[in-house]
Amino acid sequence: MKNLVILGAGTAGTMMANHLIRHLKHPEWNIAIIDEKEEHHYQPGYLFLPFDIYSPKDIIKTIEEFIPKGVQLIKQKIDLILPKENQIRLADGTDIQYDILIIATGAKIAPEETEGMQGEEWQKSVFDFYSFEGALALRDKLREWKGGKMVVHITEMPIKCPVAPLEFAFLADSFFKHKHMRDQVEITYVTPLSGAFTKPKATDALEHLLHDKNIRIESDFAIERVDNENKKIIDYGGREIAFDLLVTVPTNKGDELIGRSGMGDDLNYVPTHKATLQAKEYSNIFVLGDASDIPASKAGSVAHFESEILTGNILHFINKEPLTEEFDGHANCFIETGNGKALLVDFNYTHEPVEGSFPFAGIGPLSLLKESRMNHMGKLAFRWIYWNVLLKGTHIPFVSATMSEKGRNYEEITEH
Amino acid sequence: MDKIIEGKKITVNEEGFLKDFSEWDKSVAEAIAAEEEIVLTPRHWEVLEYLQEQHKSEVALSIRRIGKSGVLDIKEFYQLFPKAPLKTATKIAGIPKPASCI
Ligand SMILES: Cc1cc2nc3c(=O)[nH]c(=O)nc-3n(C[C@H](O)[C@H](O)[C@H](O)COP(=O)(O)OP(=O)(O)OC[C@H]3O[C@@H](n4cnc5c(N)ncnc54)[C@H](O)[C@@H]3O)c2cc1C
Numbered sequence: 098m099k100n101l102v103i104l105g106a107g108t109a110g111t112m113m114a115n116h117l118i119r120h121l122k123h124p125e126w127n128i129a130i131i132d133e134k135e136e137h138h139y140q141p142g143y144l145f146l147p148f149d150i151y152s153p154k155d156i157i158k159t160i161e162e163f164i165p166k167g168v169q170l171i172k173q174k175i176d177l178i179l180p181k182e183n184q185i186r187l188a189d190g191t192d193i194q195y196d197i198l199i200i201a202t203g204a205k206i207a208p209e210e211t212e213g214m215q216g217e218e219w220q221k222s223v224f225d226f227y228s229f230e231g232a233l234a235l236r237d238k239l240r241e242w243k244g245g246k247m248v249v250h251i252t253e254m255p256i257k258c259p260v261a262p263l264e265f266a267f268l269a270d271s272f273f274k275h276k277h278m279r280d281q282v283e284i285t286y287v288t289p290l291s292g293a294f295t296k297p298k299a300t301d302a303l304e305h306l307l308h309d310k311n312i313r314i315e316s317d318f319a320i321e322r323v324d325n326e327n328k329k330i331i332d333y334g335g336r337e338i339a340f341d342l343l344v345t346v347p348t349n350k351g352d353e354l355i356g357r358s359g360m361g362d363d364l365n366y367v368p369t370h371k372a373t374l375q376a377k378e379y380s381n382i383f384v385l386g387d388a389s390d391i392p393a394s395k396a397g398s399v400a401h402f403e404s405e406i407l408t409g410n411i412l413h414f415i416n417k418e419p420l421t422e423e424f425d426g427h428a429n430c431f432i433e434t435g436n437g438k439a440l441l442v443d444f445n446y447t448h449e450p451v452e453g454s455f456p457f458a459g460i461g462p463l464s465l466l467k468e469s470r471m472n473h474m475g476k477l478a479f480r481w482i483y484w485n486v487l488l489k490g491t492h493i494p495f496v497s498a499t500m501s502e503k504g505r506n507y508e509e510i511t512e513h
Numbered sequence: 514m515d516k517i518i519e520g521k522k523i524t525v526n527e528e529g530f531l532k533d534f535s536e537w538d539k540s541v542a543e544a545i546a547a548e549e550e551i552v553l554t555p556r557h558w559e560v561l562e563y564l565q566e567q568h569k570s571e572v573a574l575s576i577r578r579i580g581k582s583g584v585l586d587i588k589e590f591y592q593l594f595p596k597a598p599l600k601t602a603t604k605i606a607g608i609p610k611p612a613s614c615i
Contacts, residue, residue, distance in 0.1 A: 253575070253576065289576070317600070333587045334595060
């Protein structure tokens with residue numbers, strides 16, 4: 098019997114288990130998936146927790162209920178990957194041999210990378226919402242906060258779901274309006290990028306929205322440290338921004354496991370071929386989701402598109418056929434813009450998001466890059482789709498893994 | 514978009530980045546630096562060369578990597594190219610603006 102082992106039972110790993118069980122059967126194949134946690138969190142929900150839009154029970158389920166019958170779930174911490182020996186070492190010392198390995202260990206926040214971030218003010222006036230604990234602590238703070246300077250901040254790129262901090266700023270604007278205290282809150286959006294977003298077209302649309310909502314933007318800010326005493330963030334150039342409430346997205350990093358195993362770059366991401374999802378150094382290792390270093394968004398929707406292509410490639414690999422170089426970096430995400438509206442962006446490695454409709458050219462119902470109520474419903478429906486469709490590896494009707502260019506005026510991205 | 518530097522025609526994108534590295538030379542670098550109000554010293558040239566080498570070997574550039582490069586620390590990078598050092602330095606070096614990975 099041959100072994101296919103999946104590391105991590107989050108969004109990406111769970112999808113792969115569901116895809117592969119349909120193709121790789123006993124007794125020829127055994128599929129195992131390993132995760133140290135009991136709970137599967139719907140991470141996009143972390144954005145809504147601080148504003149009491151979702152409660153914890155809306156976003157937590159067990160890992161177990163999404164792992165299909167026939168796949169062996171091992172609940173343990175993974176201590177090491179030994180790629181030269183085709184072996185995994187678990188925390189209790191057990192070694193597991195694999196024929197094919199899929200790395201899907203994700204990414205998480207690393208506030209310790211920034212001086213002073215986890216200082217005295219951590220979870221008093223300095224919060225994150227990229228972890229469950231952080232989002233919950235921030236919720237408690239926002240319930241009683243009386244106003245002042247709120248700074249929404251990104252430490253450095255890449256981060257998961259790069260639009261989430263912007264959404265946070267938009268939702269904060271509408272949250273304070275509803276509490277009739279918007280005039281007591283000054284919102285500043287601080288980013289290391291030179292504008293609101295990485296792609297110029299979307300940046301224009303989003304900066305317009307920031308302006309409309311009276312949110313100030315400070316760009317090109319590369320933070321050096323958090324000054325807890327004077328409640329300021331300071332960048333390497335000496336620029337200072339004062340806060341009463343700092344909501345930061347700390348540096349995101351791949352799991353320590355990748356670093357310990359000597360398989361990662363400086364942020365513990367695994368070097369991966371961007372079109373095939375095969376690890377650059379080992380032909381029987383594949384990487385998907387947030388764990389890889391490919392220049393695509395770190396998002397659940399990306400993991401979904403990847404999983405369809407990776408399933409094909411794993412079967413090619415087993416049959417000793419050439420891999421298809423198909424993954425184009427397709428990402429789509431809803432951007433909450435507050436007040437019950439959202440916009441939708443859809444893009445890939447080479448094409449910028451521009452106006453159009455999705456998934457049907459010219460019909461929609463979702464409009465790309467335009468604020469609409471329908472898009473907001475789409476964002477909320479995403480949670481249902483996530484639990485009921487995405488994790489199960491079901492193909493979403495009409496939405497293909499590679500991007501459709503119909504009905505939109507794409508502009509080629511020329512530089513990269 | 515075309516731009517004339519020292520009588521030579523150079524093609525740049527909307528943000529002023531060169532589209533074709535073969536059009537780059539030291540006088541181009543000096544002209545772009547002047548627009549950014551930077552006078553290039555030998556230390557600047559060392560950093561620019563380092564960035565060009567990294568780009569040639571397809572290493573993705575980021576502030577973090579430069580800080581850990583051993584070539585210079587981030588503080589110095591800011592002193593040499595104030596405000597948005599990575600953007601400014603890559604523009605002067607004639608290489609594309611680093612895609613900060615979306
Ligand atoms: C605030 C926020 C908002 C977001 N919004 C959106 C959105 O609107 N749309 C969207 O598409 N995406 C969104 N995302 C991103 C999305 O949640 C992630 O991209 C997605 O979950 C990535 O899946 P993954 O499987 O790669 O990683 P994860 O789902 O994080 O799974 C990794 C798993 O690996 C396990 N693991 C790691 N290391 C070990 C180890 N050493 N031993 C054992 N187990 C280990 C972990 O326990 C975890 O279960 C958002 C994320 C955040 C934080």
